[in-house]
Amino acid sequence: MTGVAAPPAEETAPTLPGPGRRPLRHTLTGAVTWGGLWVFVGGLLLAVATVLLTSLTTQFTDGWLPRGYTTRWYAQSWATFDLGHLLATTVGVGVAVVAVTLAVALPTAYVLARLTFPGRRLLLLLILVPQVVPVMTYAVPLATLVYRLRLNDTLAGIVLVNLVPAIPFAVLVLVPFVEQIDPRIEQAARVCGATNRRVFVHVLGPLLVPGLLAAGVLTLVRVVGQFELTFLVSGPDSQTLVVALYGAAVQAGELASQEINAMAVVYMLTTLVLLLAALRLVDPTAVAARDRRSRR
């Protein structure tokens, strides 16, 4: 060491990044990192608080907070946008998409995880390409197709278009879960005389419940938030919450902003319930790590 009068704190105590809880060190980069994180979280909370407060405002003032509070905008918003119908549509579409997606994605994921066969790379390509092509690129012709099938403005049409990104996504989530199951368990079941169907229903099914839950919840979150595809296909009778929220926010001048924000709060609560469910069932870091391992 050269003759530095006051070496930085981290050099005087050369702690190694060992396992377990690391000691808190006060470094410039650390301060910047955590500061940035807090700016992000703070901005987010303030933005959400803005929406929440606006939806409860009786009258706007020039001050920081509104002059009075009321919940009547929720009733009005419920009536104007027919929120009950919107919620029912959103939930219905979500459940239908998740059910079909899991039924189709599980067998595909099983084959991808277990078998090597000619054309496997092609199948992988078919599953990866929808993740990297812009949604609009296939949404426009797909919406035209749905229109020609006379499925536009119907629940079936919305479910159909939402399945297109959902199925490959669910396959990608499920493959690592299938890979984790020891193939010898299946072989043992087959030796004992189980048929294909029984292997799936009695052996793989129960073992795959965590994977199915993870894929199902993640698909549901994506469907509820899916905007572009649903927007192109839905009509006035078959909107989901996001699409209606966008429609209201675009024509903001014609509606009271409290009404729009009341709908936004309803949407937010719906997604937060889903997020809580997701966090109970899925460890997000584990999904990211597994996802990466499978991609190598």
Added chain:
Amino acid sequence: MRAAGPAGATSDLDHPEAYRLTWRDRARQRGLTPTLWLVAPGVVFMIVFFVYPLCYGVGLSLQGTGGWFSAYRDFFANRLVNDHGSRESILITLELALAASIVNVALAVPVAYRMRGTVRAKRTIMAVVLVPMTLGTVFVASAMKEFLGPSGWLNRALLHTGVVDQPLQLVGNFTGVLLSLVFTGLPFAFLLMVGYTSGIDPSLVQAAAVCGARPAQRFWLVTFPLLLPGMTITFCLSFVLAFGVFPSATLVGNDAGPTRVLSKIAYTEYSYGRYPTASAAAVVMAVVQLAVLGLVLWGRGLLHRGPTTGGKG
């Protein structure tokens, strides 16, 4: 062996033709087992509702009113409905998406790096960071519009503390859309990067520390090169997310002016029933996006691709 088929009774064993493989057996040897039928529903669905529309879209974009490439000519000559410059929108969309994904990766890496071990309140931080991802672009955009607006809290606080004299113009321009995209995209980038940073063996960093590397050196000479491949993937996926989005550009930005993005142009054409030009805009979008991804992934091929775990202990 069942391979000989039902005719392969014991008496036929002397005849060589009994061993001849049927097409079925040959297929089985190459890995084409009946189990493969399980992929049929998925493959058929994806071909009918993804591959076919994709090809149909490309075909549609070639059926413009004035000959083969007229839809593309209209697009590049700014001759679309409500056109405010479709050619320039390519650059605008690119700038927005590139800026958003660079900011996302740059912010996600340091935080994820610090979250690699066991950190206090890790689960809470993860949950809070995940919120905007679940809220989606539409909600975040409409919330940002009020929060960043001229009478929103941010401007109010800045005016009050005397940082600025005039309210900052954050809505209706590039900055607002960028902020909105960062808020929606950062959680995703962060989540991916946590996966990558926790995949790096801590003993590599320890070894560097034993050899006398200071924290900054440990990061830049050991961790950073190992993180680069993961960073490129995160960059690509952030780019995909930011490139196709239009709610933020319409709600926070100004889609008739400085933030007219390609997807909005495609949508406007579609809503006027001009399918060839809508498809042309969508195809241009795909080409630009895939070109960027191809470039980044080509660059990734030049990076270190070794293991992120140490050798012997």
